[in-house]
Amino acid sequence: MTITGYSAFDSTLQKTNRILRQIEESYDWPKERRNQSYAALRAVLHALRDRLTVDEAAQFSAQLPMLVRGIYYEGWDPSQVPKKMHRDDFLDHIRREMPFEVKGGAEGVVHTVAKALRLYITDGEWDDIVAEMPKDLAAMLP
Numbered sequence: 001m002t003i004t005g006y007s008a009f010d011s012t013l014q015k016t017n018r019i020l021r022q023i024e025e026s027y028d029w030p031k032e033r034r035n036q037s038y039a040a041l042r043a044v045l046h047a048l049r050d051r052l053t054v055d056e057a058a059q060f061s062a063q064l065p066m067l068v069r070g071i072y073y074e075g076w077d078p079s080q081v082p083k084k085m086h087r088d089d090f091l092d093h094i095r096r097e098m099p100f101e102v103k104g105g106a107e108g109v110v111h112t113v114a115k116a117l118r119l120y121i122t123d124g125e126w127d128d129i130v131a132e133m134p135k136d137l138a139a140m141l142p
Contacts, residue, residue, distance in 0.1 A: 008066065015065035015120065022116040027102060036100045043097035044113035045072045047090050048129070050083045056132055057081065063121050087136040110140050118142065 003010050023037040024030070049057050049072055057078075061069050085093065091106040102109055118126065130138045 012066040016067040019116045023112055026112045039098045039100060040109045040113050042071050043094040044110055046097055047093040049076060050081050051085050052132055053082050054078045056128060060125060060129055063125055065120060086134050090137050107140055111142060114141050
């Protein structure tokens, strides 16, 4: 099925919707709450991006669907990273970007979104990301 008439755009829309649906299904949210799944995805992407080195951030983003990659880079200032964040700092970052209350709090959001992102991230790249995180933060990532 073609939506835009351009296969690369159709593909990225489908992949992005798959990620958002997985987040929604994890919380048992109806599709009408898409703004919440988007906010969760965006908050976790930005927290990860800001914690990673520039090189690792770029390697990670290369595996994301094109539309998700745009969300990931929105507002990024590579001269300000990596930000030294431990677990509580990371979770505070997510709380600031996601104004919705969810079951499991910010830590649950991290786990849910990371699980959805794993659809597109190789094991090797995910291992690299986890290795860059402090142990208390890495323990939250599936």
